[in-house]
Amino acid sequence: MRGIATCLAWALSITSTYAAPPAGAGPKKCAVTEFSQQTIFVPPRDYNTPKTLYGRTAQLEDGTLLATWENYSPEPPIVHYPIYKSTDKGKTWAQFSTVKDTVNGWGLRYQPFLYVLPRAIGTFKKGTILCAGNSLPTDLSKTKIDIYASRDSGKTWTFVSSVASGGRGIPNNGETPVWEPFLLVHKNELIAYYADQRDPEHGQKLSHQVTSDLVNWGPPVDDASSATYDNRPGMTTVARLRNGDYLMLYEFGGGYNPANSGWFPVYYKIAADPRKFDEAEEMVINAGGVVPTGSPYVVWSPSGGKNGTIVVSAASHSEVFVNTKAGDKDAWVMHKTPQESAYTRSLLVMDDPDYLLILGAGQLGGDNKVTDTVMRLPNL
Numbered sequence: 001m002r003g004i005a006t007c008l009a010w011a012l013s014i015t016s017t018y019a020a021p022p023a024g025a026g027p028k029k030c031a032v033t034e035f036s037q038q039t040i041f042v043p044p045r046d047y048n049t050p051k052t053l054y055g056r057t058a059q060l061e062d063g064t065l066l067a068t069w070e071n072y073s074p075e076p077p078i079v080h081y082p083i084y085k086s087t088d089k090g091k092t093w094a095q096f097s098t099v100k101d102t103v104n105g106w107g108l109r110y111q112p113f114l115y116v117l118p119r120a121i122g123t124f125k126k127g128t129i130l131c132a133g134n135s136l137p138t139d140l141s142k143t144k145i146d147i148y149a150s151r152d153s154g155k156t157w158t159f160v161s162s163v164a165s166g167g168r169g170i171p172n173n174g175e176t177p178v179w180e181p182f183l184l185v186h187k188n189e190l191i192a193y194y195a196d197q198r199d200p201e202h203g204q205k206l207s208h209q210v211t212s213d214l215v216n217w218g219p220p221v222d223d224a225s226s227a228t229y230d231n232r233p234g235m236t237t238v239a240r241l242r243n244g245d246y247l248m249l250y251e252f253g254g255g256y257n258p259a260n261s262g263w264f265p266v267y268y269k270i271a272a273d274p275r276k277f278d279e280a281e282e283m284v285i286n287a288g289g290v291v292p293t294g295s296p297y298v299v300w301s302p303s304g305g306k307n308g309t310i311v312v313s314a315a316s317h318s319e320v321f322v323n324t325k326a327g328d329k330d331a332w333v334m335h336k337t338p339q340e341s342a343y344t345r346s347l348l349v350m351d352d353p354d355y356l357l358i359l360g361a362g363q364l365g366g367d368n369k370v371t372d373t374v375m376r377l378p379n380l
């Protein structure tokens with residue numbers, strides 16, 4: 001363990017209201033070490049293609065990291081989300097627990113998302129870990145976004161509530177599935193964002209629902225939709241910026257791509273209220289003529305200057321796209337990373353916010369495995 005495991009996390013909560021600690025106060029920074037493309041999990045040979053996909057991570061208040069991904073184990077038994085754990089800042093990982101479908105009998109199949117509650121919601125205390133995901137049966141005939149919770153740092157998981165249900169899990173216009181949950185606490189509520197194909201006016205749009213107790217959910221509210229039925233805005237992620245604004249990132253199937261680099265240019269919107277993205281301006285990420293495409297992810301770090309740093313990943317690039325001007329559309333800069341591109345790599349700002357963890361679980365249709373990189377923010 002080389003002493004790293006005894007390193008204390010900063011005395012600040014891992015929250016969406018992240019703030020740099022005052023100089024000279026509290027425990028000193030943890031030693032986060034850089035490494036690239038470390039293997040977390042190599043699937044057994046009998047796994048189904050793509051074996052792994054869509055990795056996600058969360059950091060607990062004590063610095064422990066958890067990771068999960070779509071896990072294509074042979075069926076039966078029904079599929080589940082594995083939970084791997086790292087106590088050395090992402091360098092080594094071990095199988096820790098599993099999140100299993102205990103309500104549908106279908107499996108937890110697609111699009112997991114991990115989130116540490118930064119404050120209590122209902123009976124769920126601050127620090128509770130939530131795992132949202134898309135439950136589908138083996139024949140993909142239904143989709144259902146369910147939430148599970150762990151009150152013991154990820155060891156055991158229990159079903160909490162279901163946010164949204166849809167039709168078969170096929171990503172074609174005219175089908176009616178729901179996809180890709182992302183969670184965010186705003187004030188005393190939890191927001192669940194997801195992609196929604198149930199509105200006959202839109203092939204796919206982006207919606208959210210809100211809860212104040214994690215049991216009862218409000219009605220779906222639009223976040224992004226296109227006047228062109230065939231267009232498919234998808235895959236919401238959201239980051240809170242230093243000025244208190246929220247940045248919503250998404251792929252915009254059919255959206256205008258000034259670089260002609262593909263069908264799913266990465267777009268974003270900025271709003272003061274993360275429940276009101278629908279009315280916000282749509283902007284495309286364009287770093288000097290390079291427009292990233294597909295399955296994006298966004299985080300914000302307080303490091304990197306007065307505005308901190310917005311970091312964006314997309315399937316099209318191993319690089320990340322960085323903005324230190326609070327999302328100014330002319331201020332995106334592309335930087336190299338040592339972590340190979342993947343279908344929806346996840347980003348995590350470490351407890352030392354000078355460092356970024358990038359996790360990838362491979363490409364659509366790939367013969368995949370799960371790997372991660374920890375690197376200094378490339379603009380520092």
Ligand SMILES: *[C@@H]1O[C@H](CO)[C@@H](O)[C@H](O)[C@H]1NC(C)=O
Nearest residue numbers: 305306307324325326327328
């Ligand atoms: C912070 O963002 C604002 C708004 O885009 C910009 O005008 C300013 O130059 C940025 N500050 C730094 C230090 O980059």
